[in-house]
Amino acid sequence: MAYKTNHDGQQRIMNHLADSVFELSDQEILDEVRKTGADPQEEADRTSFVLRRAVDIWQSENERLSNLGHTINPNNWRCIDEIYHNYCLSCGSPVSFTTAAQRMEGNALGGRCPENGYTQKSKASGK
Amino acid sequence: MAALTREDKVRLRRSAAYRIRGLGRAAHNRTADDLLGEAQLRTLVGAGSTEGRHWKRKVDFVQHLKGAMQSIATCWKQKSGDKETYLVSEVLIFGAGGQEISPLENVASGEAAADQSLIAKEEVARIFRMFTDDPEATQVLQGWYDDLKPNEIRQKYGLDEKKFAAAKKRIRMKLLSGRNGGGGGEEHGI
Numbered sequence: 001m002a003y004k005t006n007h008d009g010q011q012r013i014m015n016h017l018a019d020s021v022f023e024l025s026d027q028e029i030l031d032e033v034r035k036t037g038a039d040p041q042e043e044a045d046r047t048s049f050v051l052r053r054a055v056d057i058w059q060s061e062n063e064r065l066s067n068l069g070h071t072i073n074p075n076n077w078r079c080i081d082e083i084y085h086n087y088c089l090s091c092g093s094p095v096s097f098t099t100a101a102q103r104m105e106g107n108a109l110g111g112r113c114p115e116n117g118y119t120q121k122s123k124a125s126g127k
Numbered sequence: 128m129a130a131l132t133r134e135d136k137v138r139l140r141r142s143a144a145y146r147i148r149g150l151g152r153a154a155h156n157r158t159a160d161d162l163l164g165e166a167q168l169r170t171l172v173g174a175g176s177t178e179g180r181h182w183k184r185k186v187d188f189v190q191h192l193k194g195a196m197q198s199i200a201t202c203w204k205q206k207s208g209d210k211e212t213y214l215v216s217e218v219l220i221f222g223a224g225g226q227e228i229s230p231l232e233n234v235a236s237g238e239a240a241a242d243q244s245l246i247a248k249e250e251v252a253r254i255f256r257m258f259t260d261d262p263e264a265t266q267v268l269q270g271w272y273d274d275l276k277p278n279e280i281r282q283k284y285g286l287d288e289k290k291f292a293a294a295k296k297r298i299r300m301k302l303l304s305g306r307n308g309g310g311g312g313e314e315h316g317i
Contacts, residue, residue: 010151011200050163050164100165
């Protein structure tokens with residue numbers, strides 16, 4: 001028994017198109033982009049920017065957490081319904097990250113880690 | 128990321144744009160940038176974990192991002208679809224004898240759902256209309272619409288490798304050229 005959903009026809013066509021660009025040689029993809037009036041270097045730069053921005057966001061959010069004295073194990077992220085969950089190894093406060101919001105949230109972001117507060121202060125005063 | 132070539136980056140970007148376009152209204156104004164960024168972020172979050180978008184280093188990073196974008200786009204579509212209802216005529220099940228059976232026989236369809244469906248159908252029709260003077264491109268589109276594999280399309284329509292590749296190229300260029308009523312890529316992030 002086969003399902004037919006006309007609703008997905010557009011997606012099927014576009015998915016095949018999306019896959020087809022990976023079949024092209026380097027020269028072919030550059031030629032195609034130029035023929036559509038676009039600049040390959042601009043497109044490449046834009047891709048670099050987007051990928052780099054994601055790295056910056058991830059680093060910045062981790063720093064924000066770290067600056068509050070919280071320590072997480074990066075291997076402990078668990079994804080539930082598109083929300084990533086983790087917890088501070090010292091105080092147990094939960095922290096979550098949603099890629100859509102590009103932001104960490106949760107109790108851990110609400111204040112300094114009570115377990116690591118002294119360590120952080122000592123580090124700060126030792127500078 | 129540093130290992131990505133200019134051509135890799137262009138492929139990823141173009142691929143993202145097509146996937147976003149494939150989402151139709153389910154894209155909810157997301158762009159190719161959003162899809163690429165989401166794939167990268169999920170990779171970073173899952174870098175140390177065995178869950179989510181875990182990048183297996185054996186897999187080429189381009190292939191990984193390609194797979195991540197495919198998965199995310201499918202997820203977005205499904206999430207959007209969860210909130211939608213369908214017209215009875217839109218979801219047909221074909222029985223063993225070829226007869227059409229509607230699984231939604233007793234489900235009422237709303238006016239909003241009808242609107243969404245008509246828009247999606249019109250977009251597919253619009254794509255086909257763009258190639259009315261190009262029978263080979265139309266055959267490839269029909270094959271993709273029917274989700275046929277490349278060799279099945281070539282066999283069904285008698286297209287050799289060269290003609291098949293040329294038809295695909297014409298489709299790609301027309302759909303993202305921003306000319307000839309292709310809609311262009313700007314709205315999708317190109």
